[in-house]
Structures are given as structure tokens and as C-alpha cells.
Amino acid sequence: MHGGNNMSVFSNIYTSAYEANDHANKYKELTTNFDFFDTCLTTVINTFSWNKLPDPKLPAFMPEYFNQCSGRIARYDDDDGKPKLHAAFPNGQLTDTGEFTSYTIVTPNGKTILRKAEDIEICFNNCFKMPYIYKINQFAEKMSYALRAVDSALTKACMPVGVLFEDETQLKKFEKYLDPLTAMKPFVAMLKKKMAQKDVELFNLYEAGKIDVLALWDVYVRYRNLFYTTFGINNVEVQKRERLTEAEGAGNDEITRYSLLDDMYRCRKDFIKRCKEHFGDEMEVEINRDIATVFQLEATNAEKMELAQLDFTKGTNPANPTQTEKAEDIEEPKEPKVKEEE
Numbered sequence: 301m302h303g304g305n306n307m308s309v310f311s312n313i314y315t316s317a318y319e320a321n322d323h324a325n326k327y328k329e330l331t332t333n334f335d336f337f338d339t340c341l342t343t344v345i346n347t348f349s350w351n352k353l354p355d356p357k358l359p360a361f362m363p364e365y366f367n368q369c370s371g372r373i374a375r376y377d378d379d380d381g382k383p384k385l386h387a388a389f390p391n392g393q394l395t396d397t398g399e400f401t402s403y404t405i406v407t408p409n410g411k412t413i414l415r416k417a418e419d420i421e422i423c424f425n426n427c428f429k430m431p432y433i434y435k436i437n438q439f440a441e442k443m444s445y446a447l448r449a450v451d452s453a454l455t456k457a458c459m460p461v462g463v464l465f466e467d468e469t470q471l472k473k474f475e476k477y478l479d480p481l482t483a484m485k486p487f488v489a490m491l492k493k494k495m496a497q498k499d500v501e502l503f504n505l506y507e508a509g510k511i512d513v514l515a516l517w518d519v520y521v522r523y524r525n526l527f528y529t530t531f532g533i534n535n536v537e538v539q540k541r542e543r544l545t546e547a548e549g550a551g552n553d554e555i556t557r558y559s560l561l562d563d564m565y566r567c568r569k570d571f572i573k574r575c576k577e578h579f580g581d582e583m584e585v586e587i588n589r590d591i592a593t594v595f596q597l598e599a600t601n602a603e604k605m606e607l608a609q610l611d612f613t614k615g616t617n618p619a620n621p622t623q624t625e626k627a628e629d630i631e632e633p634k635e636p637k638v639k640e641e642e
Contacts, residue, residue, distance in 0.1 A: 332448060336440035344368055344436055344531050347561070348568060351584040354383030354575075363423070371431035373423040374405045375575050376415050383579065386413075388422060421578050423571035426563050432531075439527040446520035453513045532561025532589065561587070 345364040353360065354375065366373045366387040374388035384405075391414065392401035403420065405413040425431055528535035568585045575581040 329444070329448065333441055333444045336444045336447075337437055340436045340440045340443075340527060341368065341433065343533070344432060346588055347531065347564070349586045349588055351586070352582045353385060354579065354581050354583065355385055358385055367423065367425040368432050368436070370406075371425045371429050372403070373571070374403055374415065374420045375423070375571075375579065375581070376405060376413070376420040377579075378413070383581070388420075392417070421571060421574045424567045426560065426567060432560075435530075439523065439530075442523045443520060443527070446516065446523050450513060450516045450520060453511050453516050457511045457513060530559050532559055561589075 345361055345368060348364055350360050350363045353363070363373055363385055366385070370387035370389060372388040372390075373385055375383070375385055378384050386405050386407050388403045388405050390400040391404045394400055399417060399422075402414060402416050403422065405415060405420075407413070525535040565585075565587060572581075572583045572585060575583055
């Protein structure tokens with residue numbers, strides 16, 4: 301009876317310790333996930349810069365925040381006739397053009413406003429009219445999981461070797477030599493008779509040689525690069541960059557520009573055009589990317605063809621339009637002068 305009670309007490313102690321450790325691990329997992337989610341969402345929000353917003357009190361990053369969280373932004377006038385930009389959600393009837401007859405606009409403080417479609421203009425986050433917050437969260441979870449796997453592998457790789465002794469005397473002898481060993485001395489003198497190998501047994505809880513930390517780190521890097529590529533951020537791996545051919549680099553640039561970035565940019569430009577026609581707004585949106593990416597997304601097909609022709613003529617790099625010159629500036633090659641014989 302007493303034994304059963306004792307076992308129950310020990311069982312409760314073990315259960316409490318296990319639950320405390322489990323809660324600590326879950327808290328660490330959640331905080332790591334949130335850190336990555338926050339970083340990824342901030343990265344996507346800062347893809348575009350909005351200027352000259354019709355509502356001067358609205359922070360410049362809020363249009364992108366609304367877009368990523370709701371998939372739509374509404375430009376409308378409030379009941380006092382003041383211009384506003386807020387998240388919008390479909391309402392009313394679905395028309396034959398795929399739009400709705402009205403929209404419910406939701407402000408950050410929870411206020412809802414109903415507006416007819418003809419009285420407002422809608423900015424779609426993408427051609428599917430969907431927010432990317434779910435996709436961002438998926439990438440954050442994958443990167444968090446991969447990085448926690450790296451941390452776990454590092455912990456296992458640092459696990460010390462276990463040393464088993466036949467009796468306490470041998471243990472004390474070993475402890476006597478332990479301090480010099482951990483002090484990084486070049487060698488330690490030991491008597492063979494006093495520390496016989498047959499009295500000592502070694503064991504590894506984990507075989508450090510079989511734990512490939514770099515392979516797990518590569519998984520994390522690939523997840524991170526996949527996120528960057530999906531949202532139009534150039535991300536050629538550092539370890540591969542020196543072996544990268546020009547064709548591979550150009551191919552990566554093309555994938556990066558025309559994944560989701562081009563689609564999102566066109567949706568925003570179209571929205572700004574409609575707002576100018578409807579309300580007379582002077583809104584602007586810019587891409588926070590390198591000059592080559594901006595040029596490729598801004599230029600017309602005719603401009604790209606002209607640039608390619610100049611590149612072919614001069615042998616310049618088509619990925620960098622800043623290195624090109626106008627056709628009229630290209631000098632014709634001069635014929636070498638031949639010295640006349642006397």
C-alpha cells in the first residue's frame with residue numbers, strides 16, 4: 301500500500317517535470333515560429349513603397365499590410381467625405397466579371413463600412429485576389445522547423461562521451477585527471493596500472509560523426525531561398541556563387557522577377573491608375589529592388605527589344621541597363637592607317 305503511494309508520488313514528480321519541459325519546448329517552438337513569421341511578413345510588406353497616399357495620416361506601410369492580410373484594399377470616401385484606404389472584403393452579388401456589387405470595408409479598430417462597387421476602387425493583392433499571409437506563415441514554419449533541427453543536431457554533436465568505471469576508486473582517479481584535460485593542456489601523464497583500460501568503458505549517447513549539421517543547415521538555407529525566390533528577392537547561394545555561370549545567374553533573375561513580384565506590381569499599378577481616373581489621386585508605388593529588376597518590370601517589350609539590340613551590338617550585359625549606351629553614341633571602328641612607302 302505504502303509502496304503504491306510512493307510510486308504515485310514519484311510518478312507525479314516525473315509527470316510535472318516532463319510537462320514543464322514540454323511546455324518550455326513548445327514555448328521555444330512558438331517564439332521561433334513567430335520570429336520567422338514576423339521577419340517574413342515584414343520582408344513582403346517592404347517589397348513596395350507607397351507615396352502620396354490620399355489619407356496623409358495613414359502610415360506608408362499600411363496599404364501593404366492590408367493587402368497581405370485581407371487580399372484587397374478599398375479606396376473610398378468616409379461619411380465626412382475624407383479619402384481613406386482600408387482592408388476590404390466581398391459583399392453583395394457576384395457579377396459576370398468576377399467582381400462583387402458591394403464590399404465591406406474594415407478599419408483597424410473594427411469599424412465596418414458598406415460601399416457599392418461603383419463608389420470605390422479596389423486594389424487586389426494578386427490576380428487571385430488572395431492574401432499571402434497564409435503562404436508567409438507556411439514558409440516561416442518550415443524555416444523555423446529546419447533551424448530547430450540544426451540546433452538539435454548541434455546539441456547532440458556537443459554531447460560528451462560517457463565513461464563507465466567498475467568502482468568509485470577508478471572514478472576518483474579519473475576525476476583527478478579531468479581538470480587538466482578540460483584546461484586544454486597538450487598532454488596528461490597517467491599510470492597504466494592505476495588506470496587499466498579493462499576497468500573503463502566508453503559510450504556515446506549520440507554518434508557525433510553521423511550528425512551532419514551542415515546538411516541540415518543547407519535545408520534551412522534552401523527553405524529561406526525558396527521564400528526569397530517566391531517573393532521576388534534575388535538569392536543566389538554564397539557557396540555556389542563562385543561556380544555560377546552567367547546563364548544560371550540570368551535564369552535565377554528571370555524566375556525571381558516573374559514569380560509573384562510581377563503579378564503584385566501590375567495589380568498595384570492598375571489600382572493607382574483607376575484611383576487617378578476616379579478620384580484624381582496622385583498615389584505612387586515603387587518596387588524596393590535592384591535597378592535591373594525595376595527596369596525589367598517597368599520597361600515595355602519594345603524597350604526591352606531595343607536594349608537587347610544594343611547589347612548585341614556592343615556586347616554589354618542585358619541584366620544591367622545602366623551599362624548600355626545609345627546607338628548614336630556608338631563609334632564606328634576606325635580603319636588602321638597604313639604607312640606609305642617612300
